[in-house]
Amino acid sequence: MTMYDILTRKKQGLELSREEIRYFVSGYTEGSIPDYQAAAFTMAVCLCGMTDRETTDLTVAMAESGETADLSLFGELSVDKHSTGGVGDKTTLIVAPIVASLGAKVAKMSGRGLGHTGGTVDKLESFPGYDTALSPEAFREQVKKIGIAVIGQSGNFAPADKKLYALRDVTATVDSIPLITSSIMSKKLAAGTHSIVLDVKFGSGAFMTTPEAAEELAYGMVKIGTAAGRKVSALITNMDRPLGRAVGNILEVKEALEVLSGAGPDDLKTVCLALASEMVSHALGKSESEAAAMCNEALTSGKALEKFREWIGMQGGDTMYVDNPDAFPTARYSHDVLSDTDGYLTYMDTERIGTASVILGAGRATKTDEIDHAAGIIINKKTGDFVTRGEVIATLLTSNEETLAAAAKTYLGAIDVGPEPPRLEPLIYKTVRI
Numbered sequence: 001m002t003m004y005d006i007l008t009r010k011k012q013g014l015e016l017s018r019e020e021i022r023y024f025v026s027g028y029t030e031g032s033i034p035d036y037q038a039a040a041f042t043m044a045v046c047l048c049g050m051t052d053r054e055t056t057d058l059t060v061a062m063a064e065s066g067e068t069a070d071l072s073l074f075g076e077l078s079v080d081k082h083s084t085g086g087v088g089d090k091t092t093l094i095v096a097p098i099v100a101s102l103g104a105k106v107a108k109m110s111g112r113g114l115g116h117t118g119g120t121v122d123k124l125e126s127f128p129g130y131d132t133a134l135s136p137e138a139f140r141e142q143v144k145k146i147g148i149a150v151i152g153q154s155g156n157f158a159p160a161d162k163k164l165y166a167l168r169d170v171t172a173t174v175d176s177i178p179l180i181t182s183s184i185m186s187k188k189l190a191a192g193t194h195s196i197v198l199d200v201k202f203g204s205g206a207f208m209t210t211p212e213a214a215e216e217l218a219y220g221m222v223k224i225g226t227a228a229g230r231k232v233s234a235l236i237t238n239m240d241r242p243l244g245r246a247v248g249n250i251l252e253v254k255e256a257l258e259v260l261s262g263a264g265p266d267d268l269k270t271v272c273l274a275l276a277s278e279m280v281s282h283a284l285g286k287s288e289s290e291a292a293a294m295c296n297e298a299l300t301s302g303k304a305l306e307k308f309r310e311w312i313g314m315q316g317g318d319t320m321y322v323d324n325p326d327a328f329p330t331a332r333y334s335h336d337v338l339s340d341t342d343g344y345l346t347y348m349d350t351e352r353i354g355t356a357s358v359i360l361g362a363g364r365a366t367k368t369d370e371i372d373h374a375a376g377i378i379i380n381k382k383t384g385d386f387v388t389r390g391e392v393i394a395t396l397l398t399s400n401e402e403t404l405a406a407a408a409k410t411y412l413g414a415i416d417v418g419p420e421p422p423r424l425e426p427l428i429y430k431t432v433r434i
Contacts, residue, residue: 003027003037010044018057025061029160035167042164042173050178055220056227058178062186063228065160069136069192074105074143076231079283080193081108081275082184084217087205087354088242088379091272092120092150093256094304098276100148101298101307104283107143108150109157109191118252118354118363121152126250126328126373127317134315148311157190180207181220188225195231195282197275198222202429203240205350211236211429218432226434231282236429237271241348241383244268248362248376248397254325260305267427273299274428331374331397335404339387343417348383352414359407360398372399377411384424387417 006020024041027033050058071078079099083089096106110120124130132152134142142149161183168174188196198221201207202214218234225232244265246255258264259272273295280291298304305322313319321328357363361372374397381393393415396407 130317
C-alpha cells in the first residue's frame with residue numbers, strides 16, 4: 001500500500017478501504033506522509049466525495065489518532081452539545097446547567113473564539129478564577145460530583161484533525177461535507193460522551209448559508225455518529241440574525257444569567273430549551289414531551305440557576321458575579337449606532353456584526369490576540385423590527401475608543417432597511433434523527 005496508489009484510486013472516484021484510510025491518517029499524523037500528498041487527498045475528496053462508510057472510517061481513524069477521554073463510568077448519562085458556530089451563541093451557558101440539574105452528566109470540552117464566532121471558554125473566563133484546564137481526573141471527578149464540567153480543549157485529542165484542518169484552510173478544501181463531518185465528529189467521538197446533540201446553524205452568520213445545506217451537513221454528522229456507536233441527533237437553527245441581543249463575553253454571560261433567572265430574549269430561550277430537551281431525551285430516556293416539561297421546570301424553578309452557581313464555584317470562579325451580574329467590569333467607552341432612515345430592518349449580515357465585535361476587542365482576528373471581556377454589542381433592533389431615523393439600533397462597547405468608528409461603520413454596513421417587513425426564516429428549521 002502506498003499513498004500514490006490511494007491518491008490514484010480516490011482521484012478516479014473509487015471507494016477507499018478502511019485500511020487505506022487508516023494508512024493515510026496514521027501516516028499523516030506521524031509525519032511520514034507529507035503535506036503535499038495530504039493536500040492532494042483532501043482535494044480528491046472535495047472533488048469526488050466519499051461514501052458514508054468512507055466518511056465513518058475517516059472520522060473514527062481521526063478520533064483514534066491521539067488521546068481519547070474515558071467517560072465510561074457515566075454510561076448512557078453522559079451527553080454533549082456541539083454548535084457549528086455563530087454570533088451571540090451563549091447556549092452552553094444555559095443548556096448545560098439545565099441538563100445537569102436533571103441528572104444527566106455534561107462533560108464538555110469547548111473551544112475559544114476565533115474570527116466572528118465567540119468561544120464558550122472565553123465567556124467562562126469572564127468569571128475571575130474560573131479554571132479551564134482541569135486534569136482528566138479532576139474533570140471526571142467534578143462531573144461525578146455535580147454533573148457538569150466545562151474545560152478548554154487540551155491534550156492530544158484528534159491530532160490528525162488539527163493537521164488536516166490547518167491544511168484545508170489554505171488549500172480551498174474547507175467546504176467538503178465529508179471533511180467537515182469527519183472534522184467535527186472526530187473531536188466529539190474522542191471526547192468520549194455517549195450522546196451528542198448537534199446545533200447546526202444556517203444563515204448569514206453560519207458556515208452553511210442555507211437551511212438545505214445545513215440539513216445535508218446535519219444528516220451526514222448524525223449518520224456518521226450513529227454508525228460509530230453513539231446516540232446522535234441535530235437541530236438545524238437560524239443564524240440569519242444574532243442569537244439574543246448581546247454579543248461579547250461578559251455581555252453574553254449576563255444575558256445567559258437573565259435567561260436562567262426567568263427573563264431574557266425569547267429566541268435565545270427557545271433554542272436553549274429545544275437543545276436541552278433533546279439532550280435530556282437522549283441521556284435520561286425521556287419522551288420529547290417529558291423532556292421538554294422537565295427542562296422548562298428546571299428553568300422556571302431556579303434549579304438550573306443553582307446548578308450554574310455550583311458549577312462556576314466548583315471550577316474556581318467567583319460566584320459573586322452570578323448573584324450580582326452588575327458587578328462585572330464595564331467597558332470604558334460606548335457608542336450608539338443610529339438608523340439613518342425609517343423602515344423595517346430587512347436583513348442582518350450576522351458575520352459582519354460578529355466582525356464588528358472583533359474590531360471592538362470582544363473576539364480574536366488571530367489566535368494570539370487578547371480578549372477585552374467587557375467589549376461587545378447590545379442589539380436593540382433585529383430583523384423584522386421597524387426603525388425610525390435617528391433611533392438607536394445598537395450600542396457598541398469597548399475599552400479602546402479608537403475602534404468605535406470602524407466598528408460602527410462595519411455594523412451599519414451589515415444591515416438593510418426597507419419599506420416592507422421581511423419574510424423571516426423559522427428559528428428552528430428541523431430536528432434530524434435517524
